[in-house]
Amino acid sequence: DAGVIQSPRHEVTEMGQEVTLRCKPISGHNSLFWYRQTMMRGLELLIYFNNNVPIDDSGMPEDRFSAKMPNASFSTLKIQPSEPRDSAVYFCASSLARGHSGNTIYFGEGSWLTVV
């Protein structure tokens, strides 16, 4: 079975450029999460969607970050304009949420972003 698929795996970009990270969740999953991992802050939730609707975006650092989920099988996280402090590993994750049960969240392999 295919897991969560993220692209690109690695990206190096110049400050000021737009960055788009892509995610395909596990088929059938209805919750999708974007996490960011840095040495300083560890793993932090940026935003999550349920049934394609953004539920909580309180972790999105600022207006330069935006996320969309146009359908159940695709999501993007966009940074515009990018800054060096955005350098991090960005993880996409998905789960099958049924009511109030704590379903397992499965992670992609991450997108390693470096902004120079």
Next chain:
Amino acid sequence: AQKVTQAQTEISVVEKEDVTLDCVYETRDTTYYLFWYKQPPSGELVFLIRRNSFDEQNEISGRYSWNFQKSTSSFNFTITASQVVDSAVYFCALSEVTGGGNKLTFGTGTQLKVEL
């Protein structure tokens, strides 16, 4: 607010030693879920186990075992007869269950180094 504390930043052991990774959590929820994830040097996050707050039975899976104690708000992870391949960062996480699904709060991770 949910909080997960992994007080051990780094642990080094010699192969075949047993090692326990500590996890202490805080939550006001009566229903919650606890997780352990492994992050090997390659960077992906690998799901290891999920436990719900109503099930305090210890669990064993091969060389891995988990001890969940609500009385001390702890969910510790033991690796028996450690191997070099166990070298990784291990994250404990707590799930906040909402009507829109569940989202994870991670601890800061414990870096485990298993040497020959």
